Amino acid sequence: MDHLSPLDAAFLDIEDADPHASLAIASVAVVEGPAPSQDEFLAFLRAKLHVLPRARQKLVRVPLDLGTPGWEDDPAFTLAYHVRRTALPVPGGDAELSALVARIMGQRLDRDRPLWEYWVVEGLEDGRWAIVAKVHHCLVDGVGGTMLYDVLYGDAPPPEHAPDADPGLLALLGAVVTSPLRTARLVTSAVSGLVSLLGSLLPVHASSLFGPLGTARHYRIVRTSLAEVKEVAHAFGATVNDVVLAAVSSAYRAVLLARGERPDPESVRTMVPVSVRGDRRMDNQVSLRLAFLPVDSEDVVDALAAVHERFAALKEGNEAEAGHAVTELARHEPFAPLSWSIRLGAMLPQRSIVTVTTNVPGPRGPLDVLGRRIVEILPYVPIAVRIRTGIAVLSYADRLTLGITADYDSNPDVDVLAAALRDAFAALSVAAKARVTPSPPAATSRSRAGTARRRTRAARPGAAPR
Template sequence: MADSGAVERMTAFDAGFLDAEDADRHVSLAVGAVSVVDGPMPDFDEIVAAIGEKITTIPRLRQVVRRQPLDLSAPEWVEDPALDLAHHIRRAALPHPGDDAALFRFTAEAMEPRLDRERPLWQAWIIEGLADDRWAILMKVHHCIADGIAAMHMLAGLSDGGEGESYAGAIRAAHEVGAPRPTLPSPTLNPVRWARAGWNATTAVAATAAMTVEGAIGILSGLVRNPESSLNGPVTTMRRYSAVQVPLAKVASVCQAFDVTLNDVALAAITDSFRSALKRRGEEPHRDSLRTLVPVSVRSDDARDRLDNRVSVMLPHLPVDEPDPVEQLRTVHRRLNRAKSSGQRQAGTAAVAVVKLIPFALATRAIRVVTSLPQHGVVTLATNVPGPQHRLQVMGREVVRMFPVPPMALRLRTAVAILSYGDDLIFGITTDFDAFPDVDDLAAGIGAAVDTLAVAARPL
């Protein structure tokens, strides 16, 4: 964090989330998380004081965005001189019986409105009336502040014990198959060895550049080519939300039995549920029916506490045309490995780097134009967010469940966030209200698919 006298400007990439929001009046680009806490609920004023004390330690949550005239330079982060927690921390009560259905309906409604840009870009809802004498906190933060991993790091830091250990290391981008890394020649006086080493480094750089170009072509083609489907198209301002929770031990058994990753299992479960959704709609699933935007973290360990966006993307086709769940899993594994080595992630990272180099006025206009175009290639988003390995506590009370809430944009009528928390893996699904009246079936289908894979993983 810069000192109080320095001007801190938003990066063009972070500002792009504001531009993408401006490009479609039907979307709100805020990410959220619902923490369900064991009761009884403390006095509301005590909760406000406790949350407020934590919030004020995070500079970004005390700041407002100030855009410059004609967007000639990047927006500034400016301290809000009149920060009033009453504008940000609100109270709600669920109707009886306070079940998941009621919680999910409220979550969808609370996430629909855009955050007020005249104030710091966050909001907290204190929700009472949950079943089993529980209550909940819904935290809502604009995507321009942080990507999923940074936002979860921040939200976990608001708990009693701070962030604690997370599952981030298990899905770190550094462990993924990727482009060859160029190796610089080591110091030597032997001209033959120096020339050979230099040639190797040049070849590696050229291979990386070629892979990046190939990946960029794959991304661009994925944005324009896709059969017509009820799964994508214009969205309304209204949302639905649902979630499903599965034991991580069950997912781990599948990983071990089939030599795949947690992300493979999660995407395979999503595949099977979307296949069922297409069948319910009378649509025949094809090989290219479910091209999916999969964000990939490029955040290093030493940047875990930086509130910004550090992601690239892959655009694999999830195999909804395959009826067998185990074969779906194997195909997902192959396609993700192919996508990782195709250069898509490198192309996404390169695009972000280019955005940072060109003048902000040009960058912001380009982002608004691109995000306003009616893309037809990508159908849904599936993002994996590593959460705390151990259950958190708020005001001495245990957070027993946590639900991620992803935003929607770019004509994507569904978005799925996958969160690991404690001993569970949670899938949170945001959909357009009109396009997905069957959002609960979509969530249940993911849970059923994990169960099916777990049965198949058992030794004979």
């Protein structure tokens, strides 16, 4: 029996500990019409099942959690059970699609069956239709989900088979004996990163952005041009991820101000997943970085400079490498204490992480399904353990799309967050175009960012047209 890795199993444990969480990730492929018949779509998926890991398998728990859960073939597997069909009410726009995605993702997947669902959605405006691909996080991470698109709708080869998750303590000792210097470097890097990571887990200043969750969700869509984001990154010597996080910072600042709360510099810490993928397996191969978002910055250009500095420093601090090392070492430890500690930790009221921001590079070229062009892909990230909002970012062809997940009851103003994101991207684009000459990287001087801010006063969030 193949077994989950400890990291894969952690997503099951977090879900078990939080009755209000559904730890499934999703993407929504919007496709040019007309929609295929149910039989046509089932035939398409049936022909692809042999390349989809775990498509016909269900979970098997090991008694007393003495090992990670395993996979076994589901003798009652029926493809039609996993492929649902629905239609949007008129006019079939973003509001109707977002409401449907929120309802679908608010429901947990059935643990007694393979952990995935596909929803064919008819009735989108302009004669389009959509595919909501819902997969439990224990099966795949964001990058793995992108690989799934390339396999299903492109010409990419099938994913590699994931090895058993428990190579044993002897394998770890063997690595120490055969590669002592490399092992020593890895341990040193991991210890250094863990010190930095633990320092990033101090409680944040209280705000309404985190706290207990309900089961219902909001979902909102924000779109921007990938080319314009790259232009901003180039103009300010930053990265695409820096630009996204600067816009996210500005958006959370707008929410706090709209709620009458002070945007304190230590009030919004985000968790940023980092891929550590080294092969084409579909399981979770991800670590994380933690950083405060500069919500105290009035100007989005200043926020970009701060984000660039902070994440450059985090890369040097080996936080992501430390997280990866811990999950790798966990493969060699008894699973029961690890599982119990994860469940206990998920039940405790964490006060360190306010939001999650995940940025995944999607398919670079356009894809087709059944001869119909996929127009755009919308991402969805789950929320749990007092994290009331999450933002997923996905690039596809020439477009960057953001999916906002929010707890329904505590975020009645989720549209403020979405609108502020649009404004922030627009303001950054205006600021980039207003720069006369290139300047050194944003991290070299906060004063240079201040100069750019003075040149582009009119480009502040809220002043630029959407």
